[in-house]
Amino acid sequence: MSTIDSANSSFQRALRFVNQTAQHIFLTGKAGTGKTTFLKYIRDNGFKKMAIVAPTGVAAINAGGVTMHSFFQLPFGPFIPTQQQQGWNQQSVATDQYGLLKNIRFNHAKRELLRELDLLVIDEVSMVRADMLDAVDIILRHFIKQPLLPFGGLQVLFIGDLFQLPPVVNRSEWEILREYYDSPFFFDAQVLKQSPPVYLELKKIYRQNDAHFINILNNIRNNQCTREDLEILHQHYHPEFQPSRAENYIMLTTHNNRADYINQQELDKLNEKLFSFDAVTTGDFDERAYPAEKQLNLKQGAQVMFIKNDKGEARRFFNGKIGIVARINAEEIFIRFPEEQSEILLEKETWKNIRYNFNREKGTVEEEPLGTFTQYPIRLAWAITIHKSQGLTFDKAIIDAGASFAPGQVYVALSRLTSMDGLVLYSRINPDAIQVDPRVLNFARSEMAEDQLQELFSQEQKIFIMRFIAQSFTWEKLVEVFVANEAEYDHRQIQDKALAYRWAQNMLKNIREQHEVSLKFGKQLEQLLQIAEEDKYVTLQKRIAAACDYFIQHLDQTLVSIQKHIDEMKIKLKSKKYVRELRELLAVVKRKKQQLQHVLGIVDGLMKGTDVDHLFQMTDEKTNEVEEGQSPITTTKKIETQKESKPKPQKGDSHKMTLELFRQNKSVAEIAALRGLTYGTVENHLITFIATGDVSVDEIVPVQKLEHIITKIRENGPSSLTAIKDKLGIDYSFGEIRAVFRHLERTENAGS
Numbered sequence: 142m143s144t145i146d147s148a149n150s151s152f153q154r155a156l157r158f159v160n161q162t163a164q165h166i167f168l169t170g171k172a173g174t175g176k177t178t179f180l181k182y183i184r185d186n187g188f189k190k191m192a193i194v195a196p197t198g199v200a201a202i203n204a205g206g207v208t209m210h211s212f213f214q215l216p217f218g219p220f221i222p223t224q225q226q227q228g229w230n231q232q233s234v235a236t237d238q239y240g241l242l243k244n245i246r247f248n249h250a251k252r253e254l255l256r257e258l259d260l261l262v263i264d265e266v267s268m269v270r271a272d273m274l275d276a277v278d279i280i281l282r283h284f285i286k287q288p289l290l291p292f293g294g295l296q297v298l299f300i301g302d303l304f305q306l307p308p309v310v311n312r313s314e315w316e317i318l319r320e321y322y323d324s325p326f327f328f329d330a331q332v333l334k335q336s337p338p339v340y341l342e343l344k345k346i347y348r349q350n351d352a353h354f355i356n357i358l359n360n361i362r363n364n365q366c367t368r369e370d371l372e373i374l375h376q377h378y379h380p381e382f383q384p385s386r387a388e389n390y391i392m393l394t395t396h397n398n399r400a401d402y403i404n405q406q407e408l409d410k411l412n413e414k415l416f417s418f419d420a421v422t423t424g425d426f427d428e429r430a431y432p433a434e435k436q437l438n439l440k441q442g443a444q445v446m447f448i449k450n451d452k453g454e455a456r457r458f459f460n461g462k463i464g465i466v467a468r469i470n471a472e473e474i475f476i477r478f479p480e481e482q483s484e485i486l487l488e489k490e491t492w493k494n495i496r497y498n499f500n501r502e503k504g505t506v507e508e509e510p511l512g513t514f515t516q517y518p519i520r521l522a523w524a525i526t527i528h529k530s531q532g533l534t535f536d537k538a539i540i541d542a543g544a545s546f547a548p549g550q551v552y553v554a555l556s557r558l559t560s561m562d563g564l565v566l567y568s569r570i571n572p573d574a575i576q577v578d579p580r581v582l583n584f585a586r587s588e589m590a591e592d593q594l595q596e597l598f599s600q601e602q603k604i605f606i607m608r609f610i611a612q613s614f615t616w617e618k619l620v621e622v623f624v625a626n627e628a629e630y631d632h633r634q635i636q637d638k639a640l641a642y643r644w645a646q647n648m649l650k651n652i653r654e655q656h657e658v659s660l661k662f663g664k665q666l667e668q669l670l671q672i673a674e675e676d677k678y679v680t681l682q683k684r685i686a687a688a689c690d691y692f693i694q695h696l697d698q699t700l701v702s703i704q705k706h707i708d709e710m711k712i713k714l715k716s717k718k719y720v721r722e723l724r725e726l727l728a729v730v731k732r733k734k735q736q737l738q739h740v741l742g743i744v745d746g747l748m749k750g751t752d753v754d755h756l757f758q759m760t761d762e763k764t765n766e767v768e769e770g771q772s773p774i775t776t777t778k779k780i781e782t783q784k785e786s787k788p789k790p791q792k793g794d795s796h797k798m799t800l801e802l803f804r805q806n807k808s809v810a811e812i813a814a815l816r817g818l819t820y821g822t823v824e825n826h827l828i829t830f831i832a833t834g835d836v837s838v839d840e841i842v843p844v845q846k847l848e849h850i851i852t853k854i855r856e857n858g859p860s861s862l863t864a865i866k867d868k869l870g871i872d873y874s875f876g877e878i879r880a881v882f883r884h885l886e887r888t889e890n891a892g893s
Contacts, residue, residue, distance in 0.1 A: 151344045159298060160188055162601035165336055167299045170343030176300055177532055180204060180264060189259035190506040192497045196268045198430025202492050204264040213280050214245045219317045220272040222331050235317050238279055247284060254499040255284045258295055266301035270308045271322045274330035291336035299338060303581045304362045305531060305553045324580045339597060340588040351560045361552050364577040371570060378566040389444060389463045389479050392524040392539040393554050403524035413440040416469055424512030426494045433516040441469050446522030449490055457485055461533030463522055474517060490518040501725040504732050527554045537563035551575045602753055607670050613740040614663055616656035622729050623649045636713045644706055655695055662688050678748040685744045689737045690874040696734045703727045738813060738820045745810035799826035824876040831883040838884035842877045850881040
């Protein structure tokens with residue numbers, strides 16, 4: 142499945158849960174339902190600042206993320222989810238909470254990254270042990286500084302299929318862990334007892350079309366395999382079967398050495414010249430995470446399998462597609478496919494080992510390449526282990542597992558096939574080998590009915606919006622960055638350092654004053670949010686608009702001061718690093734201002750009864766149009782976004798576009814969101830049309846406010862906007878006052 146299927150309701154529901162709630166999610170699905178496609182889709186198109194982790198190096202590279210152990214500095218032995226106890230053996234192979242945090246060495250950048258994340262994705266979660274998940278929980282609570290919230294308040298998306306490969310835990314480890322856990326599976330982690338994920342299953346199967354085969358696979362998966370099912374499968378039991386080379390069968394076996402032996406044996410049979418292709422690595426790339434062969438040995442006629450999807454539009458191959466080396470030399474490899482006439486010239490692929498960083502200036506989570514691995518994206522494919530076949534699709538396969546089926550292996554092996562027509566069994570399937578762990582079956586029963594899922598989604602969506610509104614008026618992030626900025630002056634070597642330090646002190650003082658006001662407003666806001674629906678968000682919208690007006694004015698003053706300081710410092714010697722840090726400050730303040738403009742649009746839409754989905758869509762559109770900073774609800778994680786160049790509008794065109802939208806009954810907040818402008822800019826556009834008569838003042842200023850503003854203006858004469866605003870109070874905005882000034886000017890000019 143290379144594109145998103147808009148008709149796939151379970152896929153779309155999962156997207157909405159990820160994008161429009163903060164709910165923890167377990168996304169699962171039978172083999173071939175598109176779990177990998179879902180992960181790649183949110184990675185490439187997601188709107189939240191996210192990081193992807195996986196339990197193994199290969200899984201992490203394939204998912205486009207990093208390993209759990211490297212990202213969180215997890216211990217390799219068991220983790221005990223308790224505080225240090227008296228008499229605890231420090232030499233034990235296990236680690237408790239005290240030892241876990243004591244041994245972690247996160248630098249400032251890593252701590253900031255964790256606090257900035259919106260979403261953590263854990264892929265191949267079926268292989269993650271419960272204790273490791275609890276360790277992740279403890280780490281996030283500690284470093285995000287939210288000790289009472291599961292995962293520190295971070296949303297977690299778990300992706301995997303528990304009916305496939307289970308977590309690995311040896312007997313000695315389980316002897317330690319069994320006192321704390323009902324099972325080693327991730328869902329028995331203590332943190333998930335406190336905050337269980339919603340169980341979402343992708344339903345549509347893309348790999349198989351044979352209803353009979355699908356039914357047998359479902360029965361195996363659900364521990365309901367019948368004697369008739371086994372009899373049908375055993376019709377494909379042919380232990381003496383020897384396929385011809387033209388039939389392109391691949392053998393699935395249980396052990397690496399067996400698969401390697403078969404591949405080498407078949408390669409040796411080819412009476413052709415051997416060519417070797419060495420992978421090229423750069424930087425840091427762990428050998429255990431190599432996604433392809435370090436040395437690829439090939440001959441003409443070798444059967445190979447692609448281990449990556451084609452990036453081109455033609456989609457000539459996919460992960461798991463079998464082909465034959467048609468021609469080969471030291472520089473080129475040509476591959477042909479069964480029943481296809483043309484050949485393709487193979488190109489090398491590059492996989493990246495990455496590290497996540499938070500770019501403060503852009504407000505994005507970026508992927509920094511630490512190393513690369515470049516090799517042809519194929520491997521010899523006469524045989525492969527069942528474990529490595531996970532996620533692949535085959536038309537024809539011989540399953541040679543003997544009596545050594547591990548839990549989940551029967552299902553993994555059989556579900557690789559598109560139909561039973563291409564199935565050959567070298568050994569019979571023992572009924573004992575397809576028993577599913579009853580704890581997994583019990584957890585699977587937590588899936589909700591359709592109406593329950595919809596009700597939960599609606600509830601969590603509202604909670605998410607209310608939380609976004611509340612968080613928009615928190616100033617902790619701003620205080621933190623300005624405190625950090627002030628502290629750096631001890632180490633800075635810049636001209637006029639004393640003057641710059643006094644500037645920084647004043648800036649911090651101003652930000653702290655804004656913080657004090659935000660705390661007071663936050664208490665009011667908490668009460669307003671609880672009763673917001675009672676009057677259809679009217680009171681909330683009124684108070685939010687006034688608060689946004691107040692805070693944006695102060696943020697604008699802050700921005701002017703930072704920009705002025707940048708202009709003063711950038712012409713001085715040895716100021717490059719300092720100016721870059723000042724620009725980061727500027728960007729943080731800009732994002733806070735933009736956040737307030739977004740929240741005003743959201744609340745205005747709620748008051749007008751705008752469909753919640755449309756509110757999110759509007760915010761997404763806004764996000765894609767903004768050059769600096771991202772929407773706090775839906776923040777894209779793109780690192781390099783190529784914006785299409787657009788012709789610069791003629792002077793006056795922008796104002797006319799605003800007026801046209803206004804005449805379509807769009808509010809100021811909605812226009813701002815749709816056009817990617819600030820609330821104040823749209824308001825100023827409309828105010829200019831008061832002078833021409835195209836907009837009436839009472840279209841911008843409510844009638845009950847209009848007379849009061851006029852009275853204050855006439856009482857105080859030609860005072861400044863700020864003086865008039867101080868006398869009118871927080872319920873009146875600067876924009877409303879400017880509109881009335883323009884109205885009075887027009888009236889006086891008309892009279893003269």
